[in-house]
Amino acid sequence: MNHVKQSKRTTIYDLAELAGTSASAVSAVLNGNWKKRRISSQLADKIMKIAEEQGYALNMQASLLRREKSHIIGMIVPKYDNRYFGSIVELFEDMARERGLFPIITCTRRDPELEMEAARTMLSYQVECLIATGATDPDRITEMCTGAGVRSLNLDLPGALAPSVISDNFAGARELTRRILMNCDERLGKKGPLLFIGGRGSDHNTSERIRGFRQAHADFGLPVEEDHILACGYAPEKAERALDDLALKGNALAYGMFVNSTISLEGVIRWIRRSGRLDDRDLVLGCFDWDPFVSLLGNGIEMVRQNVPGMLHKVFEMIESGASKPEVIQVPPLML
Amino acid sequence: MNHVKQSKRTTIYDLAELAGTSASAVSAVLNGNWKKRRISSQLADKIMKIAEEQGYALNMQASLLRREKSHIIGMIVPKYDNRYFGSIVELFEDMARERGLFPIITCTRRDPELEMEAARTMLSYQVECLIATGATDPDRITEMCTGAGVRSLNLDLPGALAPSVISDNFAGARELTRRILMNCDERLGKKGPLLFIGGRGSDHNTSERIRGFRQAHADFGLPVEEDHILACGYAPEKAERALDDLALKGNALAYGMFVNSTISLEGVIRWIRRSGRLDDRDLVLGCFDWDPFVSLLGNGIEMVRQNVPGMLHKVFEMIESGASKPEVIQVPPLML
């Protein structure tokens, strides 16, 4: 191997010296516009060969500093621990690359301070556009981006200052609730009011889903029990604790539950197992989100799958069209 | 809002002009070493205030170009669609940030060409170190990094040219196999040889797990049926197809299966559901990997949870110690 460069990384100046030419010729050849710059194909070949031999890698920092556009696109995402965000991230990377963009993604654990810090860091890296997925405080992020002249978009949770692409939570929740009620009727012979658990009462998705939940009850002429609406947060333990508290209060539990995310569902199932008082044969569940194992092993747990490809297509459509006025685009989820 | 900068992003030169001082004073103040550079605290305060007002964000490209170290650490990862890689990525980001490093992560879908391209891009971004997680061809990546004077480490799958941190696949698989066999005995009253499904025969993890699988059979004095070892790849559909093929050949199926990943398990369970010939009450399953829903709903599916925090601690230990000789560190998985 003759491409050992133990000390420093190879630069276009090194290549220029080896090829007996100038750095600007090397640059032109390596970034592909040598035709435009009237470099002979012989010299181009020679430079390419030497670059290959030396294992040359562009210094992106230098390149980006000089260029006007970075072609970097950023995304912040709350967690990687469920299929919904996992597939968002995976597809986002793919679609970004297809469009010649370099995706950088970071996980902010639903922590508003981390969100801001991550957004600031992304601005430092000169992102051209920032997608805030499920952000706790999307508008603060948008303000920050706007101040730096960078576009931002909201995904999953809407904001008031930038375009937002979200699921149609109301319609999805209404249909999911309807199905859970039907299942209750079929399997248990009773159509009681359901329990709602998971999510944050303050976030748009949760409140829209609660609205759909109420609407579906109204559709059947059923009341909603107010103390059976438990927007206790997203972590599994929070769902477990909320159910414990309710049981302690001596409240009769519902026959069916609307669970607001797979993460909350984890807590719910753990609670069912632990409490021993209810078998899942006595209890009908539905979950606003999808997981392959729940859907295969969950014994009739109804699931709503959010339309990730649909949402991301909308996102890139807006990026490409340059839209920046704050409108909310709702994508219908897939009912399985 | 007086920080409108519609045209261009604010630079230290803009701040310097506004503060009536020089760019280097601004730089010194903003990156915190103004004491060392003997800037008065009055000027420092003034600059800080102006920077705040203007919503200044560092141009990382310019900063990194100048500095010797980038503090960027890269990771490539095959997929985001299971808990194992999800938790690796999430914890990696956390641990990197704790150490003042900026993590960049990209998903390469088990595609060797994408792996190389991603690695090259990361080198362009001046990563100080690259972690190749579950890479198809880790040694090519290591060679490329070495050529650029960048350290690399392998995680999950080992390579011959760089340090590797992996699970103790042999011991884990042996124990998992033992448990599946015991479960067969207990639940079905028979201790037949098991079927092995999932993974790539060519990868180290799969072959070590097959070795552990064989060893556990030998421990019980059981034979292993060679055509029941199906290293058919990782995708769910591949597992489904492999089981179809086996069934077509008219082979009697085993009472129990060792499934090599949650992704393969998805296919296996789908096949069981679809084929209808076997109920999961007639079949004992175990899976080398962990998923919360399988563990809660899987009705006795035995799981091995790889020790992600343990592995990542080892990884950062090696990064910090500067180790670069190719040794394989095995971390015992957690038996649940």
Added chain:
DNA sequence: AATTCTTGCTTCATCGATTGAGCAAGCTAG
């Protein structure tokens, strides 16, 4: 009073790639 020290800055080269401007040699047209 002359020298040295300290304080608080500024100047300028530098990192590596990009690109407008320019230049020399060869070719063509008049």
Added chain:
DNA sequence: CTAGCTTGCTCAATCGATGAAGCAAGAATT
């Protein structure tokens, strides 16, 4: 034979942040 064009390159400024070196003014020391 000379003005003008084409070809194939090189030069040098530039992007924004950094930090070594330097400089001026005041304080302390001899």
